[in-house]
Amino acid sequence: MTDFPLAGTRFDATAPLNFDSFGCNTYKVDSLPTPDRLEPDVRFVRGVRFGLELPTPDGKTIEVWRFEDELAPRPVWPSPPIRVRQGQLVHTQIYARNNAHTIHHHGIEPTTFNDGVGHVSFEVSDTYDYQWRPHTPGTFFYHCHKNTVLHFEMGMYGLLIVDPPSGPGTIYEGGPSYQVEAMWVADDLDPRWRTLGHSAGMCGEDVGLNRFDPKYFCISGVFAPNTLNDPRVMVRAQRGQTVLIRLLNASYSILRTTLPMDAQVVALDGHYLGGPEKPWCAPYTIRANTPFEMVSAQRMDLLIRPRLPGVFTAKLEFLDWVTRAIQNGGQGVAQTQIVVT
Numbered sequence: 421m422t423d424f425p426l427a428g429t430r431f432d433a434t435a436p437l438n439f440d441s442f443g444c445n446t447y448k449v450d451s452l453p454t455p456d457r458l459e460p461d462v463r464f465v466r467g468v469r470f471g472l473e474l475p476t477p478d479g480k481t482i483e484v485w486r487f488e489d490e491l492a493p494r495p496v497w498p499s500p501p502i503r504v505r506q507g508q509l510v511h512t513q514i515y516a517r518n519n520a521h522t523i524h525h526h527g528i529e530p531t532t533f534n535d536g537v538g539h540v541s542f543e544v545s546d547t548y549d550y551q552w553r554p555h556t557p558g559t560f561f562y563h564c565h566k567n568t569v570l571h572f573e574m575g576m577y578g579l580l581i582v583d584p585p586s587g588p589g590t591i592y593e594g595g596p597s598y599q600v601e602a603m604w605v606a607d608d609l610d611p612r613w614r615t616l617g618h619s620a621g622m623c624g625e626d627v628g629l630n631r632f633d634p635k636y637f638c639i640s641g642v643f644a645p646n647t648l649n650d651p652r653v654m655v656r657a658q659r660g661q662t663v664l665i666r667l668l669n670a671s672y673s674i675l676r677t678t679l680p681m682d683a684q685v686v687a688l689d690g691h692y693l694g695g696p697e698k699p700w701c702a703p704y705t706i707r708a709n710t711p712f713e714m715v716s717a718q719r720m721d722l723l724i725r726p727r728l729p730g731v732f733t734a735k736l737e738f739l740d741w742v743t744r745a746i747q748n749g750g751q752g753v754a755q756t757q758i759v760v761t
Contacts, residue, residue, distance in 0.1 A: 444623040447542035448520045454549045455533050460511040464502050465490035466523060467515035468564075468576070472497055476636055477643050483614050484575035487523070487562075490515060497641045498605050498670070499562075499578030506557045506584050506593075516544040519618045524565040525580060526717065527690040528552050537565045554582040557592045558690035559666040559719045567622050569629055573613050577670055579603055582690070591664075592692045596684075596703075596723060598664035600657045605641070606754070608634035608671040608738050608747060632672050634747050637738055637754045644754035648733075655758045657726055663758070665722045669714040673738035673747055678711045679724065680732035680758065687721035713739075726760040733757055 466487035472495050473481040487499040490513075502525075504510050514523045520543035524536035530552035535541050543566050554560075563577035581603075584593040588601065610633050621627040636643055642650045657663050665683070669675040686693055686703045693703045706712050706722070714720060726732075738752035739745065746752045 444619065446538045448545050449542050449548065450546040452542070452544075452548050454511075454551050455531070457549070457551060458509055460551070461508040462504055463511040463513065465513045465515070466499065467493070468517045468521050469495075470518050472575075474641075474643075477646065482609055482611055482636060484609075485571065486575050487514075487564075487578060497575055498607075499576070501579040501581055501603070502562060503581040503583065504554060505587060506554055506582055509551070509553050512550045512552070512562070513547060514544055514550070515547050520545045520566055521571070521576070522565045523550055523562055525550070525552055525560065525562050527558075527560040527719075528554055528580070556691060557582045557584045558687050558692055559668065559721055560690045561668055561670070561717075561719070567619055570613065570616060570618075570620060572670075573610065573672060575607075579605060579666070579668060581666070591686050591721065591723075592695060595692060595695060596686055597662065598723060599661040600655065600663040602653075602655045602663060602665045603668075604639050604653065604665060604736075604756075605668045606671050606675050606736050606738070607638045608673050608752065609636040609638070610634045610672075611636075634671075634673065634738065634752065637671075637736075637747070637752050639736065639754050639756060647754045647756045649757060653756045655756070656761070657758070658761055659726060659729060661726070663724045663726070665724065667714070667720045667722065669716055669718050671738055672716055672741075673752065674741060674744070675714045675718075676711050676737040676739055677714070678709060678735045678737075679706070679722070680734060681708045681724050681726060682706070683722040683724050685720060686723055687719075689719050692721075711737075724758070726758070729760050731757055731759050 467490045469488045470485050472484050484497050486497045489500045522536040534550045560580035562580045564571040590597045621629050639647045639653045642653050647653050683706045736754045738747040
């Protein structure tokens with residue numbers, strides 16, 4: 421194992437570490453060699469970008485930050501998915517413009533050095549190659565872990581999909597199969613948080629991060645009410661096909677979802693249910709029109725099997741954590757359609 425290299429790092433070892441200063445006294449590196457580096461099976465490059473102004477349904481704009489695919493840059497949000505296969509050795513290279521950032525592969529278990537959590541590893545001011553190997557197929561996500569609360573709300577995240585070794589089409593090797601796949605990423609945006617700086621609140625100051633008042637609600641980057649019939653969100657399937665919905669709650673609300681047909685829950689937080697090696701943890705069914713709730717950062721993989729043709733509506737409601745009322749005076753709702761032919 422390579423020793424922790426101090427060259428290129430910035431850390432004030434004489435500064436007192438206490439509750440108020442812990443957040444702003446972390447290792448920062450310009451660039452660093454990856455310990456025990458091996459040739460990857462697959463490699464991704466993600467560059468930090470600010471300043472993407474998204475048009476909102478009320479005629480305004482709101483800024484999001486994101487990770488761009490540096491090999492095929494285009495202004496998309498949420499950040500482009502990372503998709504790999506179980507057992508592959510993966511490198512994710514970060515280009516951390518606009519101050520220091522990290523990439524944390526949420527739910528993956530790499531070495532501490534490659535975990536992307538600044539307080540147990542380091543923050544990156546230029547570039548670093550994270551090395552990791554996924555051992556479980558499922559739905560994960562990646563995000564910045566520098567000033568996590570603010571940067572995640574600003575949009576610095578993307579889906580991370582791990583397929584079984586044979587590729588897409590089954591939940592795990594030899595497990596349930598699907599023919600259609602949908603990726604629903606639910607998010608809510610608070611314009612006031614956009615007035616805060618990159619490191620706001622990290623040194624213990626009160627900048628109002630305890631107050632969250634979202635005004636806009638999205639599924640996979642599409643603003644409600646446009647989610648109802650936007651092809652980027654809608655699901656299209658034929659009778660007899662099995663549809664996999666990968667649902668991520670990337671909001672800071674409790675997400676209450678109601679699906680118009682029975683759904684079988686086959687995975688939670690990147691871990692599939694059932695299989696011969698864990699019969700105690702079986703998939704379960706949520707009946708049609710029965711609401712279910714997810715907390716922030718939770719993922720759920722659901723299989724639906726449409727039996728009849730028609731247009732069916734799914735509803736996602738964003739609930740306040742304290743009052744449990746629907747956010748924004750009852751306006752925090754996003755709907756989309758499942759079209760069966």
